[in-house]
Amino acid sequence: MNNKRQGTLFVISGASGTGKGTIINSLLENHKNDLFLSVSATTRSPRKGETNGVHYFFKTEDEFKELIENDGLLEWACFCGNYYGTPKKTVDGMLGRGIDVILEIEIQGAMKIKAKDIGAKFIFILPPSFEELRKRLVERRTETEDVVEKRLQTAKEELQYAVEYDYVIVNDEVDKAVEQIEFIINAEKCRVHKNLNLISEVQKS
Amino acid sequence: MNNKRQGTLFVISGASGTGKGTIINSLLENHKNDLFLSVSATTRSPRKGETNGVHYFFKTEDEFKELIENDGLLEWACFCGNYYGTPKKTVDGMLGRGIDVILEIEIQGAMKIKAKDIGAKFIFILPPSFEELRKRLVERRTETEDVVEKRLQTAKEELQYAVEYDYVIVNDEVDKAVEQIEFIINAEKCRVHKNLNLISEVQKS
Numbered sequence: 001m002n003n004k005r006q007g008t009l010f011v012i013s014g015a016s017g018t019g020k021g022t023i024i025n026s027l028l029e030n031h032k033n034d035l036f037l038s039v040s041a042t043t044r045s046p047r048k049g050e051t052n053g054v055h056y057f058f059k060t061e062d063e064f065k066e067l068i069e070n071d072g073l074l075e076w077a078c079f080c081g082n083y084y085g086t087p088k089k090t091v092d093g094m095l096g097r098g099i100d101v102i103l104e105i106e107i108q109g110a111m112k113i114k115a116k117d118i119g120a121k122f123i124f125i126l127p128p129s130f131e132e133l134r135k136r137l138v139e140r141r142t143e144t145e146d147v148v149e150k151r152l153q154t155a156k157e158e159l160q161y162a163v164e165y166d167y168v169i170v171n172d173e174v175d176k177a178v179e180q181i182e183f184i185i186n187a188e189k190c191r192v193h194k195n196l197n198l199i200s201e202v203q204k205s
Numbered sequence: 206m207n208n209k210r211q212g213t214l215f216v217i218s219g220a221s222g223t224g225k226g227t228i229i230n231s232l233l234e235n236h237k238n239d240l241f242l243s244v245s246a247t248t249r250s251p252r253k254g255e256t257n258g259v260h261y262f263f264k265t266e267d268e269f270k271e272l273i274e275n276d277g278l279l280e281w282a283c284f285c286g287n288y289y290g291t292p293k294k295t296v297d298g299m300l301g302r303g304i305d306v307i308l309e310i311e312i313q314g315a316m317k318i319k320a321k322d323i324g325a326k327f328i329f330i331l332p333p334s335f336e337e338l339r340k341r342l343v344e345r346r347t348e349t350e351d352v353v354e355k356r357l358q359t360a361k362e363e364l365q366y367a368v369e370y371d372y373v374i375v376n377d378e379v380d381k382a383v384e385q386i387e388f389i390i391n392a393e394k395c396r397v398h399k400n401l402n403l404i405s406e407v408q409k410s
Contacts, residue, residue: 124397129410162404167395170403180395187392190372190385192329198375199367205334 004197007095008188009038009118010181011103011110014125015155017137019171023125024104026178035185036094038103041067044082057087075105075112086113100185107161114164121188122165123181128172130156209402212300213393214243214323215386216308216315219330220360222342224376228330229309231383240390241299243308246272249287262292280310280317291318305390312366319369326393327370328386333377335361 014020028037041057043064052058059067064083067073076085086103094101103120105113113120127133130152137148162168167184171177188194219225233242246262248269257263264272269288272278281290291308299306308325310318318325332338335357342353367373372389376382393399 123395126404126407129407131410156408159404159408163397163401165397167392168397168400168404169395170407180391183388183391184395186385186388187372190328190374190389192368192370192373195373196368199331199364199373202331202334202375203361203364205336 007100009120012123018125075109123167124162124165212305214325223330280314328372329367329370
């Protein structure tokens, strides 16, 4: 009976260094058939090792603008002269088939989707502390000290948006954070408005 | 950090024969320290084997009316000349200590609590089908055929209130139903408004 249920769009945000990527990879690994990661469209050039349709849908500026005009994007933005956006078609297709979709996106994009009121659920990932976040960013050894401090400052500023989300997860231990998101995904499947078909089937039985 | 989180009141309803009791006992067994079953107050006389404070808080009519006058009840009703109600004090005490509370209650009582808008979450337990519900009620051998038919009719009428709840659970297999309620309980712990202290602690770190 349950396969008539519409999927849920889970929008996940969190500062650089909170471990979003690791958490999401682990979630996808655990849910190969019922969880799909939304792939963004962009006009920027592919980097070495990036595959079209896997890392991004690479588009020309004309193609991207056509998507905008045809209301083909859930949200879009322009950074450093390149367009980035979330194609609506694949997301809607998955949700329609009852598959939940994860969208990893920065706060501004998440807030644009929230404003559309399309039933998405918003999860904010917190570091255990800013001390720990600094440690993680430093240990990556990919950024200079200045960049690390700037990222921390941004993360602190962005934290004020956490209250705009539905759920918060502290990434203290990855396995625990993954488990908590799984609780949320499974609980959302029990929402009344996701089960109106089921209620009506029981009613008719 | 998390122990500053306020508990959640979970209001559970479902027709006679849906197996609410079995599900709730199993939940309490799994969560001896972090889940508490609310005990109702009543003016009816204790039946054989019933213990004050375990099955009910047995009250005189004067004591019960005093509770009503002092706003000491989350909800109350009068059936067959006896008063029944949910004492606020114990529930609030548990929630304040971060312990989640389960309240098993019929739909009218649940709707009274919903109207109070105190942040409770409402779970409706469905039978897999009315055919199965009839089978379960008949197998109990505690009711006559007429009573079984009347219970089924009531259950069908009550099903229309399911949409007023936050979550629905189908009790097809008890273990699965218990697991789904555990998903809900755990997901609700991640709600942003339950974690404002946590967010502010990270902010200060």
